[in-house]
Amino acid sequence: MQQDTDGDASEFARAKVNLALHITGRREDGYHLLDSLVVFPEIGDRLRLLPGAPPLSLTLGGFFGPQLSQARPDNLVLRAIEALAGACCQPPLRAGLLLEKNLPVASGIGGGSADAAAALRLAARMTGVDLPQAEWLALALSLGADVPVCLEQKAVRMSGIGEKLHPAPPLPPAGIVLVNPLKEVSTPAIFRALTQRDNPPLPALPSSFGSCGELAEWLKSCRNDMQEAAEALCPEITEVLAALGEAKGSLLARMSGSGATCFALCAPQDAASIAAGIEKSHPEWWVASSGKIR
């Protein structure tokens, strides 16, 4: 499995952004079938080893750390490490961990899933265990529908309930701005609130995108089928979308996942100025930008 290490004992857990998210059906067990173009910006949590901390403990830092309870064994980081140990029939990683939680919680950008995937990568690297690719994916899926896509953190077309991953066409240079009104949105609640679950899949993807403008034009023929239900439950999303859509340089504004985080796609050089403008007009929102997506 590919690591994302910056050469030290840490893993970067990038936010997952659904540039388009079509809900195309529902399985008998209630899980929804998706068709989604997923990308990863240079915005994320960081999971690192914490020397001197008792094994296997999790310390929470970062702006959003206090929102996740310190000692809770249900944190996806700890669940991922225990699950890997179970799958390999080995004792779990004997180390203390620090999660720098920079991404808002329950926000449609898969922060918990990204952390779980980062934990799998870090534990695999530290313990030397390895599994066939299909087993990594099955293990990831057992932790959450969004965890498989977060393992590789590369642009993909994701379908099934999240387990079918097909490489996306090469992406053009593009920037992205993420904005969250700091209202938690429950993923199951938005799935439950959907009124239509058999929408058409994504239109055919081109073999490549010549520019971020071309990518934005293609995305305009797509949707986020969870957006309407999320706006009804969390009206701040409509305000966020308006601010992102009106910003100079914004090529497309849309919600990611089940919300409430929304994004603007833009040219790489415009991301920081769009973010600065929104931060100024709405200091109460969480705003982050990246001049790169992958």
Ligand SMILES: C[C@@](CO)(OP(=O)(O)O)[C@H](O)COP(=O)(O)OP(=O)(O)OC[C@H]1O[C@@H](n2ccc(N)nc2=O)[C@H](O)[C@@H]1O
């Ligand atoms: C909607 C998406 C789109 O990428 O993103 P987020 O809003 O979470 O970021 C994901 O499918 C979310 O994946 P994830 O958050 O990992 O879901 P899970 O923990 O596996 O499931 C939480 C609950 O969501 C519902 N669920 C999830 C995935 C799916 N394909 N169909 C569903 O119906 C189920 O009710 C499930 O009990």
Ligand SMILES: Nc1ncnc2c1ncn2[C@@H]1O[C@H](COP(=O)(O)OP(=O)(O)O)[C@@H](O)[C@H]1O
């Ligand atoms: N490391 C983690 N980071 C965020 N949420 C976590 C984590 N571990 C467990 N959770 C739980 O998972 C739920 C979904 O969180 P998150 O992945 O941030 O949502 P979303 O996929 O909508 O962005 C939260 O309500 C939280 O209680």
